[in-house]
Amino acid sequence: MKAVKITEGIFCLPVNLESYQLFEGMWPMPNGISLNSYIVKGEKTALIDLIEDVEGKPADFLAELQSISTQIADIDYLVLNHMEPDHTSWLPAFHAQNPGLAIYTTAKSANLLKSFYDIEQNVHVVKDGDSLDLGGGKVLRFFETPNIHWPETMMTFEESSGTLFSCDAFGSYGTLNGIYFDDQLSTEQHDFFHNEALRYYANIVSSFSTFVTRGIKHLAGLDIKAIAPSHGIIWRENPGAIIKSYERLASYMVGPAEPEVTVIWSSMYGNTERLVNSIVQGVRSEGIPVHVHRVPDEHVGAILASAWKSTGLVLGMPTYEYEMFPPMAWTLDMFRRKKILNKKVLRFGSKGWSGGAQKELTAITEKLKWEFLEPIEWFGAPTEKELQLALESGKALARQVKEACAG
Ligand SMILES: Cc1cc2nc3c(=O)[nH]c(=O)nc-3n(C[C@H](O)[C@H](O)[C@H](O)COP(=O)(O)O)c2cc1C
Ligand SMILES: [Fe+2]
Ligand SMILES: [Fe+2]
Structure with a gap:
């Protein structure tokens, strides 16, 4: 050259x-x-x-x-x-x-x-x-x-x-x-x-x-x-x-980012996965673009870019050994290090008997200034009730994102 x-x-x-x-x-x-x-x-x-x-x-x-x-x-x-x-x-x-x-x-x-x-x-x-x-x-x-x-x-x-x-x-x-x-x-x-x-x-x-x-x-x-x-x-x-x-x-670190939503989901046996489409549909029905990533399949380097510019985050993970499914914990640890702050967040996930993912999520995101919607968590396979809730919560998140970006 x-x-x-x-x-x-x-x-x-x-x-x-x-x-x-x-x-x-x-x-x-x-x-x-x-x-x-x-x-x-x-x-x-x-x-x-x-x-x-x-x-x-x-x-x-x-x-x-x-x-x-x-x-x-x-x-x-x-x-x-x-x-x-x-x-x-x-x-x-x-x-x-x-x-x-x-x-x-x-x-x-x-x-x-x-x-x-x-x-x-x-x-x-x-x-x-x-x-x-x-x-x-x-x-x-x-x-x-x-x-x-x-x-x-x-x-x-x-x-x-x-x-x-x-x-x-x-x-x-x-x-x-x-x-x-x-x-x-x-x-x-x-x-x-x-x-x-x-x-x-x-x-x-x-x-x-x-x-x-x-x-x-x-x-x-x-x-x-x-x-x-x-x-x-x-x-x-x-x-x-x-x-x-x-x-x-x-x-974007201190205020709203773009009026977009990033969905990051993980699942071992498909029970958590089954809500992904309903949530995506809910968000899209409000006219908000959605970026969907699965962990650990996608590297956190790419996910960070999408999360940084999104005002809304959706996190799907089951409970694993009384805590979050580990690849999601690693992703969120990187979010903390890279200061992914001030987001509107919806969490969903399946559990088998006791749960624990939600407790760990609350603890590790304590200082990120995230505003959470009511989580969707259930035992085993999701029912029609959870699928409906997923659609409605996706819509509610999208509306919150629009409101934050408008103000
Ligand atoms: C290795 C392993 C560890 C698990 N640990 C827990 C646990 O500590 N507490 C709990 O409530 N469920 C636990 N579960 C059950 C899962 O949360 C449950 O099977 C859930 O439906 C998995 O969701 P998925 O199908 O989206 O992977 C565990 C499952 C596996 C495979
Ligand atoms: Fe450099
Ligand atoms: Fe450098």
Whole structure:
């Protein structure tokens, strides 16, 4: 691949991680992900963020660097927005080839540089608002944006072009193959990257939503003409759209999300399963879209995206050894960690003799600020009574969702 020119003197150098890998060792990436580094050339040359040291990727990066007639030794400054190893694990090998390199990063990041890679020479600590003049009209200004995604994170703004190198913020899953900018996307591809941005947000960023809101406010005064994140598509036709989309995603943690319902169900022998259709019908009859997921068949990474943007949740699980069916407990534990808060929730499920799922659900969701409808729970096989209740409760949930989203 060749480096991609964004504007005069500014290039993107994306490398793609393929779909068989798990991101952060945990999240499926059915469409892969790109790691985007950037070169800014003034009189001096700066590299913004680096890549992960995964087989073959440094070679891809070097080929892209050569495509703009640049060698590692030509790079004067390395700007590190974020220390997570998806952007830094190749640093030791890279640094060994250019030991005179000056590194610009935050104070917290400097500590991590020492502890992760034992690098402390020629590290320049920057503070919020500091700048680095590359000559030739190119000026980099640094903005501390802690916790999007780690505490040391900053963003870098190139002033002459209005390019914001936002690191993980505004990033998306999905590899880059021949299409790099939002203005090259068909409507279908646009939806694809917005969905990939949502899933990336729900998996990686969601629990830091208050910091996202704060970070966006902090950048409000900038005249941003392009957003160049460290993952996924570059937003230059309408950078405001992805900023708005992020503001909205962050707001789902504290208020209503979209007027939609996510149904997550699990069942061993089909007794709980038998209510799923009636509930879905009930919700749909009120005009509310429904997303249905079964656990453990579907990975929680995909379920999180759908749950994050839904105002209503439906949880179906039987009792298993006096508690919830375990795959559902694991899903809900992830919901707690990722701060799936402030939802309208309906729970249903079969039990054999004593029950216990409901008690555990109440206990583990205590701090999630969920508003529950009356649960539907029964012994053994459901009867016509439960099926009717399922339809009615689906409708009632949908009405609550509409009301929350309207207000
Ligand atoms: C391994 C196992 C453990 C169970 N533990 C309990 C339990 O502790 N308390 C209870 O009331 N029912 C228990 N049950 C009964 C189930 O909750 C009951 O069979 C229910 O109908 C299963 O719903 P499903 O058909 O949707 O899987 C257990 C069932 C299995 C297979
Ligand atoms: Fe990160
Ligand atoms: Fe990242």
